Amino acid sequence: SRTYLVTGAASGIGEATAARLRAEGHTVIGADRTIEAAGVAIAADLATEQGRAELAARAREFAGGRLDAVIACAGLAHFTPDTLKVNYFGAVATLERLRPLLAAGTDPRAAVVASVAAVHPSDPAVVDAALAGDEAATTTAAQSAIDRGEGYLLYGSSKAAIARWVRRTAVTPDWAGAGIPLNAIGPGTVLTPMTEGMLADPATRQAVDTAVPMPLHGYARPEQVAPLLTWLTSPENTHVTGQLLFIDGGAEALLRPT
């Protein structure tokens, strides 16, 4: 039995992933904004430095200094700079700050939930500032996208940036060199509280379906996404690293046929 830390464990994909791991007999330390939900032990707002530090400190305490896997699911899809703070800087902080605990684990693995939106149009200024690790400049660039009426680019920008961070980080001595696979997944539209409101409104639903066409099996349930995350972070995954694996019913193949 292994010890996993899952962020965003209160809802949607994170909740389903934690449930699957627990059903397999593993220990899951859940993290989310609050500890109101069952299965969440650590309250940490990943949009803030204080929350990121809290996550690292509490994880070390709960896990006894070692973790076998980290799965970063926490995220949001708002047209605000917070989308970058959580989806990019919060995810990077989760992975970087828990890496020392992974280094002490057995068959350590890490995965982060990006999105098929990583291949949607993005704002290069936002992506570049994020990858440069400059959170203040990222917020400024995000605000100017919003001011131009292009706030819709921020979610895709956050996911493009985290997927690129994974790709370049996975092959460094700290990760590949330490025997730790690090991957991202790119779900299409998944039926969770994040998408509930969008899909309830016919016009928004049509926009979602155009942006994320899913010819294979349509929308996914979070339980259908969890197994990819649990496999990527299992000891069976010895050689998949640095990848963005789409689990999107064919959306990425349709959007980028060549």
Ligand code: NAI
């Ligand atoms: P959800 O809204 O059901 O769950 C997200 C969880 O992240 C929530 O429990 C929320 O409290 C937590 N979270 C948000 N901001 C946080 C913060 N500042 N600090 C700590 N925790 C925070 O959404 P869902 O759909 O399960 O999303 C999980 C991940 O999957 C996200 O990264 C999302 O971008 C990604 N995703 C979702 C898709 C979908 O169609 N639902 C498609 C592709 C990717």
